[in-house]
Amino acid sequence: MDKRFARQTRKFHQAKWDEEIIFELHNPGERGVMVPAVEKGISDRVGDGLSSLPASLRRDTAPSLPEVGQMRVLKHFLRLSQQTLGADLNIDIGQGTCTIKYNPKINKHLAGLPQVTEIHPWQDESTVQGALEITNNLDTYLRAISGLDYFSFQPPSGSAAIFTMASIVEKYHRVRGEQDQRDEIITTIFSHPSDYSAVAVKGYKVINLQQNEDGLPDLDALKAAVSERTAALFITNPEDTGIFNPLIREFTRVVHEAGALCCYDQANANGVLGITRAREADFDMCFFNLHKTFSTPHGCGGPGTGAIGVTAELRDYMPVPLVVKSDDGYQLDYDLPHTIGKVRSFYGIFPVILKAYCWVRAMGARGLLEAARVAVLNNNYLLNRIRQIRGASAPYAEGCHRIEQVRYSWEQLTDETGVGTEDVTARMADFGFHLWSSHHPFVVPEPFTIEPTESYSKLELDEYLSGLEQISNEAYNKPELVTAAPHNSVIHRVDHSTLDDPEKWAITWRSFLKKRPGEQLDRKGK
Amino acid sequence: MSSGPTIGVLVNPIAGMGGRVGLKGTDGPDILARARVLGAVPVAGLRAQITLKELAAKIQGLQVKSPPGDMGESVVREVGLEPEIVGTSRYKSTTSEDTIRLARQLADEGVDLLLFAGGDGTARDMVSAIGGNQPVLGIPAGVKIHSAVYAKTPLSAAALAKRFLNGGGRNCQDAEVLDIDENNYRQGRLNTRLYGYLKIPADRRLTQGLKAGSPASDRSDQQGIAEAVAADFDREYSYIIGPGSTTNAILNYLGLPATLLGVDLLHSQQIVECDLNESELLESTAGKNVKIIVTPIGGQGFIFGRGNQQISPAILRQVGKDNLMVIATKRKILDLKGRSLLIDTGDTELDHQMAGYYKIITSYNDRIVYKVECG
Structure with missing residues (x-):
């Protein structure tokens, strides 16, 4: 085995196409597919296909979609794909909190079988028994992993699962007549930011707990925070710092004594699979992101699944339908007296459920435990090595091990060389590495968050480390090399400050043209 | 000469002189005279040099405007830049009025960012001079630094300034100017007042983010x-x-x-x-x-x-x-x-x-x- 790259970075260069936006490829009349004219026999039977629609549903003008030939479209998207650094190309451990691991390709092929792609959620239960069985089986696996009693796969993401938990919290207190009184949800600064934002969307007042010197949420602050107004606690453990809160049962006790519910964000459970469970920590609810811990692809923003689990006491509040097993096979159960209704159509995204099911089956109980152990081992190996890199540090819990990720800091590097985390991020791209820039809520100065999961070999971890080490050396010896980076990547620095300015937001081409009228001409003229 | 961003540089040459000799500030000519007698040496210029040297190295075509002499020019020249001189200043007898007058002239001349080296007293003068529209940033050089308009160190002032000048957004935030009554302070009583606000570059490293807020x-x-x-x-x-x-x-x-x-x-x-x-x-x-x-x-x-x-x-x-x-x-x-x-x-x-x-x-x-x- 060639171990060169355990000590040095690669001679990498990203493809750069200077590719147009698809709308700029628009050429009136160009077509991907020439649809043949409708034959007379057909139009005799069904008419023109349009006039049967009510006038109010018919549009007067065609949508202004880009008109582009098929081959050019293919080229367009392949070029864009070459300008990205996906998990299947780079050593994707620099995306802490995202739990990037290998998504076995065999599972993708299985999800592409006609038995999966050709079924429809409106089909009669009796005709989709296999899909329901797989869904129900995955439910039972997650019960064993969490210790909770029932799971739903309806929420399509982690934030949707948090929103679902908040909806159950709201309904629970409403049924008890306490909804108006209990309008506060407590979370912690280092819980995942969605625990803050998704409950805020539900209308709750959010009470944040500050971390103490050890980086743990402050139990005394929790005691000061709970009251008859508390609806629930939403918390991540380990938090985004990778520090496990050993007092978690104290937290749930204090919250339960105040008459509130305890909700566990286990979107990323990668470090605790088979080691700790929501049940033993006295949580009433939890959720797992199948697209994180259970190895289904993130898919650039979906589809994912935030599988939500509850104790038996809360089953009646779950979204409908639940997939249940009886002597007659598998059915959809809509009969939940206090159900919050639906958070998404049907009973889950079946291809995602299938991929997670396959992964769990392939791993087995011992394999899941082994995945957690290897992930934790990988993380602590990196922690030990990164602490030795000049200018890097791991704030909080000095000298302690972490679980599955660590939020590090380049504060010292920045103070001593002027090179900040943004610069390091840009320079890592020169070696074909991704080090992302999201570390909410930016409490740690010059942050970077590394989460190696179980998928990466020691050799790959060493290669990534060699990139970080090289950049530290460059920062101290030739800082302009880092501050001018990237040199081998597709684009130069992106100025994010425009994201703070609503005047400059353009999430559609139409709003882009509206806000920047001269822009299209400029781009064409260049 | 390629034209990069323009900064103003204003140094309060007497700021910080009271510190090492235990005078807790240099507000007013009598105290300054006493500081000089006690052997105080100018520090503000040296602090400003650290910031400027870093900025000159990091920003291509940096243009500088500054008052003559100790209040800016000499520091700018020291790091190898050629300043455009604005206003007039007196030798070694700088007063609060000088700071106010020159800050106002620099702002009127049009600078992207006005860097000033001093302490809380200097920041108060900046409030009197230009109020809240001109982006400014303090290089900490004074004895008293209670005001939030100062960067943590001269180097971090350079980092913040560089980010601001090179960035497209040029976002600012309001920062407080506080000062204590030096007479009371010398007698052991701390009586702080809020004197106003100045616009300083927003530190995106700490402010970018969902929870933290931009x-x-x-x-x-x-x-x-x-x-x-x-x-x-x-x-x-x-x-x-x-x-x-x-x-x-x-x-x-x-x-x-x-x-x-x-x-x-x-x-x-x-x-x-x-x-x-x-x-x-x-x-x-x-x-x-x-x-x-x-x-x-x-x-x-x-x-x-x-x-x-x-x-x-x-x-x-x-x-x-x-x-x-x-x-x-x-x-x-x-x-x-x-x-x-x-x-x-x-x-x-x-x-x-x-x-x-x-x-x-x-x-x-x-x-x-x-x-x-x-x-």
């Missing part, structure tokens, strides 16, 4: 706080509103005239009186149900004892801990980096009573439970 969301958090407070106004109570831009936002939201730097009294969402001192506050609130709304002033996180001494121990005892509402944007809290908020009323027993956890109002429907300790 400069834009810092402003919207102030709006959110105002809405939260207004929604819960209790007509049975009078409200003492402390100084600061965050408390000021409440009065703006209610469409009321406000004193940014003073203490106002409200009842039923109407102004009872503006800019009250301690005895006026005691008189106006005697026998009434009262709540106090305060925001931490300055970078060190004091909720009492800095810039709002009008709200005295006597008033705090009368109002009580349960009627104290603390408001602050998330940025302000996160900038403390975990350090507790502080209280220093001058009455140690009261400080101990008031210490503990508070639910700080950080935006609409948003609170942070935070520890307040004796400062």
